[in-house]
Amino acid sequence: MGVVLTGAALTLITILSGSLLPAIILHIAVDLNSNLICRLVNNKASA
Amino acid sequence: MTALILLVLLVTAVGIPLISLWLDRRFERNLEAGNADARLMSYKDVMIFLWSMTAIVLAGLFVSNIPFAAIGLHFSFSQSVLIGLGVTVILLVVMVMQHLHLLKSPEAMADVEATFTGSEGIRRFMPRNETEYNRFNLVSITAGITEEIIFRGYIIWALSLVMPIWVAAVLSLVSFVAAHAY
Numbered sequence: 001m002g003v004v005l006t007g008a009a010l011t012l013i014t015i016l017s018g019s020l021l022p023a024i025i026l027h028i029a030v031d032l033n034s035n036l037i038c039r040l041v042n043n044k045a046s047a
Numbered sequence: 048m049t050a051l052i053l054l055v056l057l058v059t060a061v062g063i064p065l066i067s068l069w070l071d072r073r074f075e076r077n078l079e080a081g082n083a084d085a086r087l088m089s090y091k092d093v094m095i096f097l098w099s100m101t102a103i104v105l106a107g108l109f110v111s112n113i114p115f116a117a118i119g120l121h122f123s124f125s126q127s128v129l130i131g132l133g134v135t136v137i138l139l140v141v142m143v144m145q146h147l148h149l150l151k152s153p154e155a156m157a158d159v160e161a162t163f164t165g166s167e168g169i170r171r172f173m174p175r176n177e178t179e180y181n182r183f184n185l186v187s188i189t190a191g192i193t194e195e196i197i198f199r200g201y202i203i204w205a206l207s208l209v210m211p212i213w214v215a216a217v218l219s220l221v222s223f224v225a226a227h228a229y
Contacts (some may be wrong), residue, residue, distance in 0.1 A: 003227045007198075007220045009138070014199040015216055017131025020119040023199050026135045028191030033142055035183045038173040040149070041163050044156065 006030060048208050055107035056205040059197050060218070063100060064225035070096060071168075078171060086174065090182045097193040104201045118200035198223045 010023040017023075048056075070092050077085035108115060115121065149155050163169050174183040198219050206215035 003224050004220070007223045010195065010199055011203070011216045011220055013131050013134055014119060014195070014203070015212065016134075017128050018119060018125070019121060019123075019128040019131060020195045020200050021122065021128065022131035022135040024191050024195045025132075026138055027195055028188055029139055029142065031187030031190055032184060033146060035174060035180060035187060036146070037149070037159060038163070038175075038183070039180060040156070041160050041173075042175055044160065045164075 048205065049111060051107055051111055052113075052205055052208075055104055056202065058103060059100060060202050060206075060222040063197065064222060064228070066096060067226045068228075075171070086172070086179050087182055089172070090179070090186045093186055094189045097189050097197075101193040101196050104197055108201075118196065118204045120196060120200055194223070194226075198226075 006027075010027055013026065014020060014023045070089070073092070074085060074089040077088060082088070104118075105115065108118065116123075149159060163173060174180045202219040202222060203212065203215045206218055
């Protein structure tokens with residue numbers, strides 16, 4: 001479900017803006033954030 | 048639509064989900080074989096694969112004499128681009144606020160933990176140590192650039208040559224979701 005929503009948001013932003021730049025920035029941020037969350041989850045599991 | 052544009056469209060829209068599935072099966076076999084570097088190898092495979100596909104897309108456009116700007120790959124700042132960047136900033140602020148909430152709320156953290164550990168696909172693929180975190184950052188940057196060029200740029204543009212753009216957008220989304228189905 002998360003992939004569908006993220007993909008839909010990225011698609012909408014791209015079509016409305018006519019540029020890939022906003023979607024590229026958002027996509028990178030979302031993926032980097034998921035890496036941070038992985039770190040949090042792992043730290044909590046090992047604590 | 049020329050034969051080359053159609054060929055690149057097939058390679059990306061259909062080929063990427065299929066090759067992603069194959070890469071995932073290979074990753075699974077490496078994990079089952081007890082390969083300690085399975086995740087690092089998988090991250091490397093994903094990066095090489097995505098950059099290769101992007102090179103094919105850009106080469107296809109170049110050979111066809113189609114400017115990269117046609118797929119939205121440009122750096123002009125028209126009003127619509129600025130609005131798109133504004134929406135992006137708002138979404139980024141929401142994301143940061145959610146992250147801060149996660150740090151403060153044990154219930155929210157438990158929900159996220161359940162989502163991450165509840166999904167076999169996410170649990171297998173998620174990084175677990177410093178080396179993997181660092182390489183996953185590179186995967187994030189790679190995916191952000193290449194998947195946007197391929198799915199939101201090329202596939203929507205190529206399909207919109209023969210159908211309404213909203214239909215093209217939905218089909219591109221279907222291909223994007225299929226590529227992440229594992």
